[in-house]
Structures are given as C-alpha cells and as structure tokens.
Amino acid sequence: MDRLKIAVAGAGLIAQVEHIPNLLAAPDRFAVVGVYDPSAATRRFITDRYGIAGFDNLDRMLSSVQAEALLIASPDFHHGQIAAKALDAGLHVFCEKPLCYGVGEIDDLIAKRDAAKKVLQIGYMKRFDPSYELLLQEIDGLGGKLRFIGVEVNDPDAWPFVAHHATFKAEDVPALMIAEGRALQASQVEKAMGRALGGSLLQGFTGAYSSSLIHDLNLVNGILDHLGLASRQALSGSFFSEGRGGSAVLAVNGGQARCHLAHVAVPHLAEYTERVSLFFDDRRFELLFPSPYLNHQQTRLLSYRSADHHLQVTEHRNGFGEAFRRELDGFWSAVRQGAPVRNTAEAARGDMQMVADLTRLAIAAEGNVS
Numbered sequence: 001m002d003r004l005k006i007a008v009a010g011a012g013l014i015a016q017v018e019h020i021p022n023l024l025a026a027p028d029r030f031a032v033v034g035v036y037d038p039s040a041a042t043r044r045f046i047t048d049r050y051g052i053a054g055f056d057n058l059d060r061m062l063s064s065v066q067a068e069a070l071l072i073a074s075p076d077f078h079h080g081q082i083a084a085k086a087l088d089a090g091l092h093v094f095c096e097k098p099l100c101y102g103v104g105e106i107d108d109l110i111a112k113r114d115a116a117k118k119v120l121q122i123g124y125m126k127r128f129d130p131s132y133e134l135l136l137q138e139i140d141g142l143g144g145k146l147r148f149i150g151v152e153v154n155d156p157d158a159w160p161f162v163a164h165h166a167t168f169k170a171e172d173v174p175a176l177m178i179a180e181g182r183a184l185q186a187s188q189v190e191k192a193m194g195r196a197l198g199g200s201l202l203q204g205f206t207g208a209y210s211s212s213l214i215h216d217l218n219l220v221n222g223i224l225d226h227l228g229l230a231s232r233q234a235l236s237g238s239f240f241s242e243g244r245g246g247s248a249v250l251a252v253n254g255g256q257a258r259c260h261l262a263h264v265a266v267p268h269l270a271e272y273t274e275r276v277s278l279f280f281d282d283r284r285f286e287l288l289f290p291s292p293y294l295n296h297q298q299t300r301l302l303s304y305r306s307a308d309h310h311l312q313v314t315e316h317r318n319g320f321g322e323a324f325r326r327e328l329d330g331f332w333s334a335v336r337q338g339a340p341v342r343n344t345a346e347a348a349r350g351d352m353q354m355v356a357d358l359t360r361l362a363i364a365a366e367g368n369v370s
Contacts, residue, residue: 002336003031004092007067009058009082010074011037011046013158014096016167017293018324019073020050025325029332033065038177039170049166058082062089069119069335072096076211077185080105083120087112094331096123097218098210099348101185102192103356106349113345119334121327122343124218125292128326130318131299132219135278135287136226138303143227145280146252151216151261153274160270161293192356201363203243209355213246213263218343218351219276220250220259229253237358238365241265248358282306296320 006023008015015035023030035046036055043054055061062070062085069092072082080100086093087109099122100106113120126132189205190196197205209217224232229252236249244265252259272291278284283305290297301316333339 003027003029004069004332004335005031005033005065005067006069006071006094007034007036007061007065008032008052008071008073009036009061009086010072010078010096011035011039011042011054012073012075012170013162013167015071015073016046017158017162017165018295019071019328020046020052022322022325022328023071024050026328026332029329029336033067034061036061037170039173041172042168042170045168058085062086062091067091069094069331075181075185076206077101077181077188080109080188083109084112087116087118087120090116090118092119092331092335094121094123094328097214097348098352098355099345100192101188101206101210101352103349103353104191105188106345106352110345110349119331119341120345121331121334121341122345122348123327124215124343124347125323125327126215126219126289127222127342128321128330129289129299129323130321130326131287131301131316132222134316134318135285135301136223138285138301139223139227139278139280142280142283143229145282146227146229146257146278147281148257148277148279149220149223149252149259150277150279151213151220151259151275153212153216153263153272154266154269155212155263155272155274156266156269158291158293161272161291192352193359197359197363200239200243201359201366204239204246204362205243205355205359208239208243208246208263208265209237209248209358210352213248213261214351214355216261216263216274216276217248217354218347220261221347221350221354223278224252229256232259232354234354234357234361236365237361239362246362250354292324295322295324 036058070086072095231253233251247262250259274289276287286302288300298317303314
C-alpha cells in the first residue's frame, strides 16, 4: 500500500461534498492528515464527521502533519499564494480551478513546480469524465472536418444538488477577513488585466468566466488540442445579468470553425444542463453533462451520422466512473507512478490568457454600448 499523505486547504462546499469524501473513499491511495480552514465551526464539523484534525493556520498544519501533498479548495483568490507556499515546502499540489487569475502568477508557479520537481495538477474534473474520454476516441483524426463547437450551460448553482448531503456553511468568518479577501481578489484581477475592474466586469471575470465557464473553456481547449487545431482566437466576449452570465466566441484555425460558449445563471430553477455540441462536415456529437455535484451520474454522449437519407443516432454511456474521484486517482498516479499530468499548469495558463482576452473584448463592447 503506497498511500499519499495529503492535507486539505479550504473546507467549503466542494471539499465537503467531493474532495474530502473522495479522498477518504480511496484509503489504499490517500491518507488525509489534516484540514485547514479559517472557520472554527467548519473545522469542528469536519473533525466530528470525519475524524480529521483541523487547523486554523496553514503554516501550522504543514509543519505538524508531515504531508506529502496539499489539495487546495480555498476561495479562488487564495489559490496562487497557497500553491506557492506548498511548492516551496516541497509538496505536490492539487489545486481547484482557477489556478490563478493572472498568467504571470501561473508562470511563477510553473517555475516553482519545476524547481521543486513536484506535481502540480489543476482541478478540471471534466477532462476525466469517461464519456469525454470516449468522445476523444470518436473524433480522432477529424480535425480538418470541424465546423462548429457550441457550449450551453444553465446553472442554478449547487443548492438543488447538495441538499441530500451533510454540509455546513460557515457564518463565523470575521467580517474583516471577508473584506480583505474581496480586496485581495480585486487587486489580483487588476494585476492580471492591467486595470481595475468593478461591478459587472469584476463579477463577470471572477464568476461567469473564471469560476464557471472556465470548465467548458478548458474542455474545448482539450478537444482542440486532441484534434491538432492549435490556432484559436478570442473574437467576442460579453457579460450579462450583472456579470452572473457570460458568453464568448472563438475562431478556430482562422476561418475553419467557430466556437460559441454561454453560461447562464438560473438561480430559481432546480435544473442543470450542460450541452457541448461538435459539428463536423459529415457528423456531429453532443456531450450532455449532469450537475457536477451529482456523483456517479452518467454523462451522455450522442453521435449523429448518416448514409444518404439514413440518419443514425447512437447514445453512449461510458460507465459510472466519477470524474471527481478519477482526477484524484490521476493525481496519485502522477505522484506515485510518474504518469503524465492531465491537467497541467500550462493548460491553466492558456485558459486564463483566453479569459483575459475575452474580458478585454467584453470591456470594449460595454464601452461601445454605453
């Protein structure tokens, strides 16, 4: 048994519903040695429920538990600082998306990763979805035939899909700490964009793009990489609904193909739909994802082909493997067996560069409208 001693930074919803239970469900691969969170009530919840030691200070945890790796599930604006500290301490790092808001910060982390000779994997779990993996097999060699990719997501947030879980929402984090976090987030976005953002632009950059649509942008980039289509350019970006919704248009290989992406917040509808459609000149495919918080729900892959007037529609459901669990298995394999890292910091850098490009277009469009 080659268990990886791993600590967790941040014990909010994603850690409670996914990461901590999934780590504990793989005792042959992981030993969870500590959890850091600034909320005393959250730490008590985690310790009472799982028997994991809680820490109110990250440095104290890292010096106490002799971890080999750190899973980062803290608020987005803490990701880069915590990852840097972990790499400096000689730890392998699994970090939830986004890795950082700015590509300069990501470049610094890549340098630290290389100097430490450690694994740095980003939490884009959809790249481990069994049906996504099957899609890549189905489209192998079709790069020259791609015409269009469409992504449409309607998302009420997590509330309809976590009510059956035992979760805890902290209400004891000091107001000063919350205010400092918001200021830190704004300063990081300003550094990333070269200008201060506020209102719907800040919300759109950090929420609609960097927290939500980033998953689909990364998924599309993975598809295009597999198809050998390296050329992709931001053509249009926009935010709506006070920055809670976002859309984007990309050019693929110049004039060969287009990609349209949209994420729509629907806070009072207990339904989640995520559809990724790929159109080639002789076939098309659809990936239909369930809510990411619903474990072991199959992603449906539909393929459409025809011979003359005979249309054939085939539905594939490629097993019940859980993407959140499989990405942790991938992290373990990278650390213990030297397997290639599927979701690299370099990929995250490309994603955030595209987010910055799209945001600049959104800023320009807002200026034209006003």
